[in-house]
Structures are given as structure tokens and as C-alpha cells.
Amino acid sequence: MSIRLYDSLQQAVVDFVPREPGRVGMYVCGPTVQSAPHIGHLRSALVYDLWRRWFAARGLSVTFIRNVTDIDDKILANASDAESWWALAYRVELEFTASYRALGILPPSYEPRATASIDRMHALIETLIARGHAYPAHDGSGDVYFDVRSWPSYGALTRQSPDDMEDAADAPARAKRDPRDFALWKGAKADEPESAHWESPWGRGRPGWHIECSAMAARYLGEAFDIHGGGLDLRFPHHENELAQSSAAGHPFAKHWVHNGLVSVAGQKMSKSLGNSVFAVDLLANHEPAVVRYWLGSAHYRSTIDYTPTSLDEAREALGRIQSFRGRARARLGPEDGYRWVASIEELVPAAFAAALDDDLAVPQALAVLHETVRAGNSALDSADDVAVRTTLLQVGAMVNVLGLDDAAPSPRAAESAGRALANLVEVKLAERREARADRDFAAADRIRDELTAAGIVLEDTPTSTEWRLDG
Template sequence: MTIRLYDSRTQSVVDFVPLVDGKVGLYVCGPTVQSSPHIGHLRSALVYDLWRRWFAYRGLDVTLVRNVTDIDDKILALASDATEEWWARAYRYELEFTAGYNALGILAPTYEPRATASVTEMQTIVSRLIERGHAYPAPDESGDVYFDTASWPTYGALTNQKLDDMASATDADPRGKRDPRDFALWKGSKAGEPESASWVSPWGSGRPGWHIECSAMSRRYLGPEFDIHGGGLDLRFPHHENELAQSTAAGDGFARHWLHNGLVNVEGQKMSKSLGNSIFASEFLALARPIVVRYFLGAAHYRSTIDYHEGALDEAEAALDRIEVFLGRAGRRLAGTRFAGVGARVVPTAFAEAMDDDLNVPQALAVLHDTVRRGNAALDDDDLDAAAREWQHVLAMVTVLGIDPLASEWSGSGDGAAQVALGTLVEKLIEARQSARASKDFTNADRIRADLAAAGITIEDSPTGSHWSLEQ
């Protein structure tokens, strides 16, 4: 068993060899909690949830750290005219992100540190960079500290850029910079900023720059060198490039591999505030059952761009329904037989090979649906040996992917009241049909079945009774 991944730094697929045998240290850039999450945030978190689940299935002990950036320029700017304190606003949006993650069954990270809790560690790295000659305090005594990009020969290694070709860094006031491409490590306090957003430092009161936060938090929870750093493709430059430069310049090995997930488009266009086409997580989750949203956001290869278009969730619902119907059929038919007890949930070899190959979920889903088709054929032939084998394979695969419709986290998904009401009405009609069949009133029994079919409801007659499902 060898897991292979696409390393964004080397731009190649490489064998994954853990730094510590049997363990994986994975750091993921989490949200900057300035506003409500959109579907791109959900997609990114889901990608690393899938990586984590697959590493765990392969027997690796995963430590996943996903940070929360709860202090930065935008958070302060957006809170400046409000009656709500900046930290209260940040926490309120943090809760929205957590609610979105939970709705999609994304496992909680091992650690979820807030930037404001690691300021001391950030100052330590800044001091080390100054001592090594890779950072400097602004000469105007503003309290700003900048990373000296010209001092670090490998700056640009992550994105294969040369310093001369880079644009100016816009993450801080250029008032004390030696070079416009230098980026902020520490930002001196400015007039009008709240005192609560300022920490005492050797360079004057202020707050950390954005990039230094992740270097400090990854080091604190995973050590100076760790296995994998992940995040959205939009973070490669300047954020991840700057993280890599400052951490390695400070003497740390930092991330051995880099993973970057693709973004989400809407109707062929990149989501952006200027286009007004951003879809907030809460809005998206209201369009379909959460398990369907998870299926949709996780079905594409993690490095590809997802395009959300009208009907996309219907397609995901139909695909998931095929899995649900098979699991229901198999569970009912195998109940009370020697096949009823589910043994060790082991995925098929083809599924494992796809997941080992840079988390190729589309190919893994193809294996899943092929297995469902074989399982249904076995049930049609009443081949219980084959049906049980495929049933167990399907259960193993949906568990790994986090889309097991029988799992407790999905029991309350969807419009519960509507489902209960529909179920009650359909069961009554099924009882009426059974009564008609018992009295040999086949005309009425056929009419009820036809009426249900016209409403998109399929009836399956089996030795254990009649069961219904919605057509997709």
C-alpha cells in the first residue's frame, strides 16, 4: 500500500512517506472569520476531511490542525462602524463556519487554534528572523516589522516565481519597507484601532501579520517540520509562499508536502463579491439534504474546479438515491438470514487503488456505483452470497467517503416534517393496495400502484413486504 499525492511544490505526484512512521501531521489553512462562509469554504474543508478519512482507513494516526484567523485588517475594518466588538463579530462568524462543517459531516479537527491564542509564538519567530538577518523593524519606529524577501534566495520556490517578477506586497502599509515586495510580520498599532486588537511586543504595540499566524500555529501543534500543508488554490501566493519563506528562513523544516484544492465556480464564472454570484453555505445547504451537498462537493477530483449549475444538486441526489435504494433493498432482503451480520467493512481493491492515487474520488465513485449495480443484479437473481458481498463493499465505501445514508449524522437531514408526512401517506396507500390484493381486487391494487408511480414513487414487493422509494 502506497498513497500517492500531487505535491504542489514539486508539481508532481509523489509517494507519501510519513515523517513519523504510522502518523500524519496535516495543517490546513482555515477560515478568516470576517463574514459568512460560502460554498468554496465548505469544499476546501471537505477535501481535507476526505484526505483525513482515507489516511485513517489506511491505518495512519492523523493529527489535523485547522486554524481560525480571528484577527486581521478586514475583520477590524468591517467591525469599525458596528456596535459589535471585532472579537465578538469574529466569533459569531466562526460559529457559522462550524455549523456548516457539522452539517456536512466534516470531522472536527484534532486542534482548531485561533490566531489570537498564539501571538507569543508568532513574536518568537519574528525575533528569530530579525536575529538571522531575514527581517527588520521599520526605521520610522511605527512598530512594523517586515520580512526581507531579498535576503532569502529561495523566496518564490513554492510558486516557481522569481523575485524580480513579483508584484508589490499589499498586506501592509509600505511606510517602512526596504522593498515593496517585503511583507508584514508585525503591524504597529494605528490611530483609531481598538486597544483590544493590540499586543505588547519588542517593536511596539501591534498585532501579527496574516502570514506569520500559520507558521506559528503549525509549529506549535505539529512541530518545526510536519508532513502536509493544505489549503485552497487561491492561497498559494502570497500566503503559502510567505509561510514557507518565513518558516524556513527561521530554521524550520516546515511542510514536506503541499496540497491545494480547486475552487468553486457558479455557472462557469468564478465566485466573487464584485459579480454578486457568491453562494453562502447556509443558502446552499437549504437547497438539498446535507448528505447530497456533501456528495456534490466531494464528487469531483479535489484539485479540479467545481462548477455549480442549475440541476447539479438534482444529479447528486439521483446518484445518492441509487446507493440508498440498494442499501435499503439489501438490508431488507438479508435481514434474518445468515448474511445479515455485517463483517469487517473492507473496500474493494479498485476503490482503494483509486483513493491511493492522489485521492481520485471520481474513479472511486465509479467503483462504488458499479458495485451498487452488481448488488442490485444479485438481489434480482436472489443470489444472496453475491448480494451480501456487494452490500458490505458498498457500506465500506460510503463510510470512507462520509456518505453512509444509514449513519446517525444523516438521520435528521432534509425536511423532516415533509418526509414524515409523505411516509405516512404512502404507507396508508400501500396498506390499501395490500388489502386490495388480499381480496383479489387487482384492478384497484394496480390503480394504487400506478398512482404512486405517477407521483414518482416506486413500489418494491419482496418476501418481507412492500417497500417504497422516490424515483430520481
């Protein structure tokens, strides 16, 4: 096994060697729960779900931490008299969780909220001050800033010189030694709710955005861990600042930095100002979650993908071909569990599929192997080669498992449609049974009952009709 990944800090594809043999520690920047999740959030969460699943398939034990930023300028700005900031944050967090679950994204090993690690942030800030890399503001505001000029490696992640960077827009420049210095702690402001402030050595206030992730990553993964992930838009300033403050505090921090590409809409950047945001709830209401998952994962994770109203059509057809083969094969051989030999997912997937995912999670190439296997399986079905059908069905099932396509929930629309189809089919069979009984062909009537029973349909005859229900 030799997994390779693109390390944004090294700007190269490198071999992945866990710090601890057999174990992987991953920290991924989760949502700032200020407003409803959109398609970009789904894409980022899916990328790291795929990485996590492949590490696990390769036999590695994964500790996966994805945080929730539940205190932030925008959360406070979006709160109202009718909905406090903490209630808004929790409501939106639940919306993210529901969207992730619908797509079959595995829950993290732990999902910490920023507000639960304030003490760890204080300790980290105190360390930075003691080491000469942070300072309290001179204006008495209670702010504390990271001194970017004190850290020679600042800008390493994005290959920038501080002189070329934009000013940090988190506080007035007059309170800073350098306009690029960023806030570690924000002193309380009169127009903010008292509940959004915590006591600190520098006065009441709340944490800056960047210090939150450094503190939570160290708390749950230790000062050194394997992978820090997030969207490409987080490289600067968020991840640059995380790297600087954690390194300046003496933490080895992340061995590798991984970033996923963004989602555009009809060739334009998705933004509130353009009014072109595609929200998760709308996308999942209009498309099967498995189709959404297939489409979001079908491009290489570092590329930008463009959404249009017809973007998911090809994904729907491709997924349909996979499902059609599995349905045909199961109809011939029965469910895979009836003849699966003892083997790991790693042993079941084709070598070319594994090689593709080992190569910086090349899902497009892995999907090509999946569809080639489906074509071979259909040919085996056509020639009644049951041995080949069995082999390809197991391989396809293993690949689908790795990609998480079976874990996506059916949409309410699909469930409703399936329910109507089932009801129609059962009524047809009941009509045939009534006709057989009227003709006194009791053997045929019993055969229809047995067929329905085998399919999980329970019949209850009454003096005037036959009722049916699903078994269990």
C-alpha cells in the same frame, strides 16, 4: 500500501511516506472568519476531510489541525459599534462549524485560533530578526517585515522570481526595504480598537496574516510535519510567505504542499463584486447535505468545479441509486451489523476503489467502482443471490463510510418531509387496525400493532382513540 499525492512544491505526483511511521501530521488553513461561509469554503474543507478519512482507512493515525484566523484587516473592517470584531469573529466561526457539521466533515484534532498563539508569533519573529531575515520598520510605526531579498529561495512554491511578484499590499511601501516585503507584525493604528492590539517587543500591535499559520503549525505539529493544505488561491502570497518565513527560521516545515481547486459560478470566478457568491446556508437549505457532499467531492480535488442551479441534480440521482440498493438489500437481509464479519474498512473496500484513492485521491474513479458495485448488488438482489447481496452491501457500506456520505446530516426539509410521510403511513395502519377491530378480527389488529411495535412505533389505546409515538 502506496499512497501518492500531488506536491505543489515539487509540481509532481509523489509517493507519500510519513515522517513518522504510522502517523500523519496535517495542517490546513482554515477560514478567516470575516463573513459567512460560501461554497468554496465547503469544498476546501471537504477535500481535506476526504484525505484524512483515507489516511485513517489505510491504518494511519492522523493529527489534523485546521486553524481559525480570528484577527485580520477584514474582520476589523466588518466590525461595527453594534458588534465588536471579536464577537463578529466568533459568530462567523460558529456558522462555519455548523456548515462543516452538516456536511459530515470531521472535527479537527484541534482547531486553534490565531489570537491564542500571539506569544509563539513573537518568538518566531524574534528568531527571524536574529537570523537577519526580518527588520522593524524605520518609520517608527511598530511594523516588522520579512526581508524577501534575504532569503534566496523566496518564490520556490509558486516558481516566481521576486522581481516578477506584485508588491505586498499590507503596509505602505515607504516603510519597507523592498515593496515585496510582507508584514510579520503590524503596529497599532489610531482607528483600530484597543482590544485588537497586543504588547510586543516592537510596541503594541497585532500579527500579520502569514506569521499566524507558521506559528500555529509549529506549535501543534512541531517544526517538521507531513502535509500543509489549503485552497489554490492561498498559494500566493500566503503559502509562499509561510514557507519562506518558516524555512528562514530554520524549521523544516511541511514535507508536502497540497492544494485544492476552486469553485466557479456559471463559468465566472465567485466574487463579491459580481454578486454571485453561493453561501453555505443557502446551499444547505435547498439541497440535502449528503447530496452537497457527494457533488463537492465528485470531481478530482485539484480541478475547478462550476456551480449552476442544476449542478446537484446528477449528484442527487447518483446518491439515490446508492441509497435505493442499500434499502433493498437491508430489507432482504437486515442491517449490516447483523452479519458483518470482523474486518477493517481497508479490508472491506474493493481493491479498485482503494487503488483509485491511493492515486492522488482520485474520487471520480473511486465513485465509478462504487456504482459498479451497486449495479452488481442489484443484479444479485434480482437473482436472489443472498451471498453476493451480503458481500456487495458490505462493500458499498465501507465505501460510503470512507467518503463520509452517511455522516452528512439530514436537512430540516428532509426531516420534516420524512415526519409527514411517517405520520401518513402510521395513520393508514391505524385505520386498518380500527377496521379489523370493528370486524372483531383481533388477530389482524394484533398483527398490525406488532408490526408497528417492531418498527419502533408505540401505540396507546384510549377510550376514544389510539395515540402513537416513536419508541424512545
